[in-house]
Amino acid sequence: MQYLNLCSVLVLTYLMIIVKRAPALIRNFCFQSFFLFLATLMIAWQERSLDLYVIAGLLFVLKVVFIPQALHRTIRKIKAHEDIGLFINPQLSLLWALGFTCLSWELSRNLVGLNDITKTAILAVAFFVVCAGIFLMIFRMTALAQIVGLLVMENGIFLLASTVAGGMPFFVEIAIFFDVLVSVLIMGFFVYRINKLFTHIDVNKLSRLKG
Amino acid sequence: MQIFIILGIPFLLAGASLLIKRPKSLGILNSFGYLVILLFSASLLKEIAGGSSPRIFFNFICLDLLSVFFILVIAVVTFAAALYSIGYIEKDIIQGVISARKARVYYLLFNLFCCSMFFVPALNNLGMLWVAIEMTTLVSAFLVGFYNKKESVEAAWKYIMICSVGIIFALLGTILFSYAFSVSGLAKTFNWSEMTPVAHILDKNTLRIAFIFILVGYGTKAGLAPMHTWLPDAHSQAVAPISALLSGVLLKTAIYAILRFGIILIRGVGFAYFAHLMLILGITSLIVSCGFILVQKDLKRLLAYSSIEHIGIIAIGFGLGTPLACAGALLHVFNHAITKSFMFFGAGNIVNTYKQHNMRAIRGVIQALPFTGIMILLGVFALTGFPPFTIFVSELMITIAAFRQGAYWVAALFLLLLAIIFGAFIHQFGKMVFGNLPKGMLRAGEPLSGKIAFLFLALIISFGSIAFILIKKDFIWMAQKLFLL
16 A cells, blocks of 8 residues: 555656646645655554654645645736746656656665665655656746745655654654745745746746856 | 843844834844843853763753854854844935835844744754754845845845755755664664764764765755855845845854764764865865956955855865864854954945945945945955954964875965965955045945944954964864864
């Protein structure tokens, strides 16, 4: 069952890399977070720990419901073009993603060895999700895609922390959730401002400061 | 006990900025608050320096010499910035750049920013340390985009994005550090006070990989080249007192985080690995910043690139790794914080009077702003490492250490780049300070609070070196104790 979750996360990350429109990107992010929530819930059920239930609940509220809704609303409000502006076309992006997958497999094999294959697989997926986030941030032009990229990276880190390091201390986990919430709100605020001042959210065209 | 007062006062001041209506009285209250913090942090340093083991409060706050030293650095600079803010914000209100309501927002953000910075060196949990550093980014992004112009919003966006990505790598590194812990069969922990004593039995391979992530992550925040790209934009667009805080202490909190992990790494895998990484990044920063300083036209960007240079010097100091070099680097953390905020105050006054950043158009500062002109001249010599100013002492310590250790190439490159940067600074600032005043410019007034801030810092810059030479032995002892050399 845990493998199924893991596969879903992997597939959804691939989908995020190849989509062209902002609503689709956000929807995929929402699904990815949902499977992450399922995975956490299962671990919580296995270990019967209240802390993990709380964390899973927060994950659901924040990343599955609140943040995607907020991002959808932002798109509607600023009436931005739905295109997220690809520097690299979907086919080439897919090749990059394949490369990332191999790379993360190598890295995780180096780090934990092949004794516990489940752990290695989870670690590889986590690294891949982080890489995909960076990829989205670098090779997509709009500010909105960059926010989603950052969130995807954070999802990857969450997966890594909850499986490999046996979860972070409860207190820290809550603080990080709070942090994610605040950073998304602040970034959303800046997207509004950029849209107001420049009448677009194409970050590639922000080039007043040089040298 | 003092630490709770230090952490509490900024919170109270933030609350006060919601209640008090007049910006000027708010500013004065602010300065008093930070003066109290400064006094308490000095007494805290005295207390901790006496004891031998770290002091832990509720397993949440843990203080050793390194953390208290950084708290003192932050306290000095925030006090000066609070003083300088009074006059600066007053002037902005009179000129109609911002409203009185926005001035209160400024003070609110200023206090939250300072609060998050004070938390960084005080925390015991490395995960919470990460949260505190991310908080500094989020709060200061508003202060970078404060004037709401196209340039400043662009700078704020770049700042928040690049630093957030960088810092996610740091979180990855933090998790891997804790993973190294669980691999070694020890109970899971995130507290550095528990990690440091047992660092030698941690898994070496994992520690090495984890530290790379830490260095990339917090190195982005510290402005080490080649991850420095956000720094010139953010520092040149922020409100002047905030530029001083960003350059003076925000970068130092990231350096603190690197050192915290570095200490665990050094005890785990030895010094050579840490030293090589720091040396490479330090020299790269020095070279990159040198190039940009030579061709720079914008006053505040020039100072921002100079910050990259000094962060590079600090990294080289830690990279050389002898007790003398580490002591020099620690001193340099303090000296750069003071001198750079001093220079940013000067630049703030100049930009406010001339209404532009372009150094080609700024001429005759000493006629328009006599006090600032003199101070900035003093600051240029101090910043480029002229005796008898404090930066000279720390740079000399690092150079001597390099020669003693036989790192001749490093020493030669270091001195060459410093000489080039010195030349560039004298060239740029000489024209600005002494040239002919543009037509139609009048002598502008300088607010009293700004002058007090200048004098306070100038005193430390000029006479601190004597104090440093007297307490050099203590510093070397401290460095030795911290890094187990």
